[in-house]
Amino acid sequence: MSNRTPSKKFSRAKRRPFTKEELSTRFSAFQKGLDIQFQNEKLLYQAFTHSSYVNEHRKRPSDDNERLEFLGDAVLELTISQYLYKKYQNMSEGELTKLRAAIVCEPSLVIFAHHLDFGELVLLGKGEENTGGRTRPALLADVFEAFIGALYLDQGLEVVERFLTKYVYPKINEGAFSHVMDFKSQLQEFIQRENHGTLDYRIVQETGPAHNREFTSEVYLRDDRLGVGHGRSKKEAEQQAAREALKHLNSK
Incomplete structure (x- = not known):
């Protein structure tokens, strides 16, 4: 599985905050690119809101993406487990567990996030922005899980499955995780x-x-x-x- 090199525009150079109009335009284009339209766009924004942004803007702690990350982690475990269970009918429980772990681990989630340019949309505090938070692996992996959680809450498991079928399952079928099988x-x-x-x-x-x-x-x-x-x-x-x-x- 190849890893895309993050764009230079996400370097440690200082970057001014997006205006509300710019954010709206970026998130609209993002949804159009995925062929997904959130019914509650607050969930989408929250999925990309880091705790450092919440702290600097005096928002409620629950406005960051950590709770969505918690939910998305569980949704990913369920959907990936179901996919592997159906696809590999001769694989043992131990092998299925090992393969699932390789798919939902931080390095894999970071690759998925990079592929979809998630880093471009993350809302960060100035300190986190200036120290390279936009490309920090743990942060990007968390954002990917939070997005899955938000998508599940907004549109249900079927749409999550459709998203994974388009962007994650092909990697499995291409043998990107065959090193653990x-x-x-x-x-x-x-x-x-x-x-x-x-x-x-x-x-x-x-x-x-x-x-x-x-x-x-x-x-x-x-x-x-x-x-x-x-x-x-x-x-x-x-x-x-x-x-x-x-x-x-x-x-x-």
Whole structure:
């Protein structure tokens, strides 16, 4: 999963506060870009309001995004859990837990937030702004969770699912979190449970110079090729071959 480099406009340089008109324009464009229109835009604004902004503007402590963050964390856990449960029917409880943790951890949420330019909308106090708060990983991860909480309160679980289907689930399908998944073990369990026979992994190709090798692996069940995988190591290639085999078997 690639991480986008934050824009230079979010550097530690001082930045004047947005006017009300500028904020309205920015949040309107943000919603249009996501194809989402909040019924209660106060929830949207609150999702992007950091406690430092609340403190400097003498607002109520509950006006920051921390309560929404709490709710969004739970909504993410539920929706991601349900998606993984349905998608990976042969994955054990322990493996599902490990994969979910990789998806909802701070580094992953920061990548999602960067991809959608969440940092551009965060309302910060001057001190937090001037010390680089706009690109601080923990802050961005919290904002992403708060946005999910606000979206859930405003429009319900179905719209949250639609948002995740567009911006988060594709990352899972692309294998962005495959480093925490043991596809070979899953495939072995599937084959043993169905009494299909013995798996055979074969490295069929090696390309590239010694310092930048790429391997191609095929996995067979008897004489039937179930999957093909590529990787920078034999182990990675075999894992990807097993992943393709699982997709093939689950589609039957």
